Amino acid sequence: MRSTFSGLNIGASALAAQQRALDVTGHNIANANTQGYSRQSVSMVTTRPIRTYSGFVGTGVQINNITRIRDQFVDAQIRNEINLTGEWETKYDILSKLELIINEPSDNSLRSVLDEYWAAWQQLSKNPESSAVRAAVMQSGITLSDTLNHMSRQFTDLQDDLNNEITVKVTEINSYGRQIRDLNVQIVKAETEGFPANDLRDRRDYLVDQLARIADIGVNEDSVGALQITIGGRALVAREELTEMKCIQNQFDPSRTAIVWLDRSTGNPLGEVSIKGGELKGYLDMLKTTVPQLKEEIDELTRRIATEVNELHRQGYGADKSTGLDFFTRLDDNVPFSAANIRVNQDIIDDITKIAAAITDDPDALAGDGANALLLAQLKSKKAINPGVFSPPLSVTGTTLPATVEISAASGNNRLYVTIDGTTRTLTLADGIYDTTDTTQMDALAADIQAQLDAEFGPLAAAASFSGGRLQISSLGGESHSGIYEISGSAASVLGLKTGYNTTFDDFFRSSVAQLGVITMEAERMTDNQNLLLNQLQNKRETISGVSLDEEMTNMIRYQHAYTAAARLITTMDEMLDLIVNRLGLVGR
Helix, strand or coil, rough: CCCCCCCHHHHHHHHHHHHHHHHHHHHHHHHCCCCCCCCCCEEEECCCEEECCCCCCCCEEEEEEECCCCHHHHHHHHHHHHHHHHHHHHHHHHHHHHHHCCCCCCCCHHHHHHHHHHHHHHHHHHHHCCCCHHHHHHHHHHHHHHHHHHHHHHHHHHHHHHHHHHHHHHHHHHHHHHHHHHHHHHHHHHHHHCCCCHHHHHHHHHHHHHHHCCCCCEEEEECCCCCCCCEEHHHHHHEECCCEEEEEECCHHHHEEEEEEEECCCCCEEECCCCCCHHHHHHHHEEEEEEEHHHHHHHHHHHHHHHHHHHHHHHCCCCCCCEECCCCEEECCCCCCCCCCEEEEEHHHHHHHHHHCCCCCCCCHHCCCHHHHHHHHHCCCCCCCCCCCCCCCCEEEEECCCCCEEEECCCCCCHHHHHHCCCEEEEEECCCCECCCCCHHHHHHHHHHHHHHHHHCCHHHHHHHCCCCCHHHCCCCCCCHHHHHHHCCCCHHCCCCCCCCCCCHHHHHHHHHHHHHHHHHHHHHHHHHHHHHHHHHHHHHHHHCCCCCCHHHHHHHHHHHHHHHHHHHHHHHHHHHHHHHCCCCCCCC
């Protein structure tokens, strides 16, 4: 026979169950925008029935379990895809920075600087006697070396940044590992005692997702609910144990960074971590392969330019008959040429700077055209010219290949002897003393010498090349291909990179830039594809685990009505009991 008060028990259990269900619904609504939260659902079951003479009679309802709605298969897919997404996003970000360093195409790129450098040599091949053009070649060389130096520093800075990022990511892995370990302990304890740890599991799964973006991980849950996280086949977290990592950088070579496991008791390195995916793999691939390879290509381009320009430049002669002079020198003679270790020869800079200063002091020094202009500049650089007496004897010599120009004056006459390529002519100067501070006198002298040179030598005089300072070039005379032609043509000639490469300087640089563009496009395409796939999976997860406010409002109304009905049931049962206790048996009293 059922208990007289069983109806009250049924109503009380209904009130408790619906109230708990409303609490869960409110919890879902409160966490609708909480990252990593999984919708929770109340599972209700009937309480144990009692047996009566007429059969089993129900005794009410109870909460069987509060479960979080989660699809483990979708979670595994998301972790795989988020790992690839992290890798390709990292690569694309770094490749975009490399494109900014290369800065192609633009007016300030290395390609533009190279074009200006070759153009300066071409201009010099047309005007070898011009000090201004020589200064332009020197300045374009300085600009080229400065650009290469700056680019090398940018590569080094990028490698330092990558090393710092790797260190940060290793620190994040250790931090996530510690949090997952602590959550393992809490979850095992709670669920062992019979309490659901849904919120703790949500937090742990969120951390695992973040960890999966950084490195390739293996995830396995044991029988008591603890997760084991492995990286490269070795356990990062195993229940309550954590094996941390450390980033070890090489102070001499930034590309030789290593990530190692640390002994839990001593903190000593145990061995290198095998990273096969995630952001860390993106950083390591860029640090160890892509950036050093591009940097080495720029260094190789620098070495070949310096080597071949120097080889050709050494064949020329300066105004002081000096030869064998390098155009480029190294900042550190103990290491080969590289983008970080190249500069224009300081002797060239000093000498051309002096000539530029002298021309500035004497604005008329460049009167006339061709080699005669520099000849006159050399003559006019003397404080006074006396055709009868030179003290010391005037001797201005400019030696080039194949033309040789010698100018001298014998004591006691007013004649100037000029020899060009073995042909000697005598120029007769007007009697008198010439002072370079007297513009009228010097203009007359310049015009007189110019006219006589043109009359005596014609085109041969114009072809003779006086070298400004110690910047050495070959002449334009004869049918030979001079060194200056070869230098100015190196940009588009097989002279460039002829050792080990069958390409030109320009083609080699274009190839490097094109290769960078190809792998950047690949990274961009893979990033877009991975983001699309990951978004689809995350949307699928949201349809399963996400909180729908409309659905929760429906549940809230449903549980509210059930709670109201249970309360009405208790009220009814109370009235019935009141009738039995207080009203029955009143007849006859």
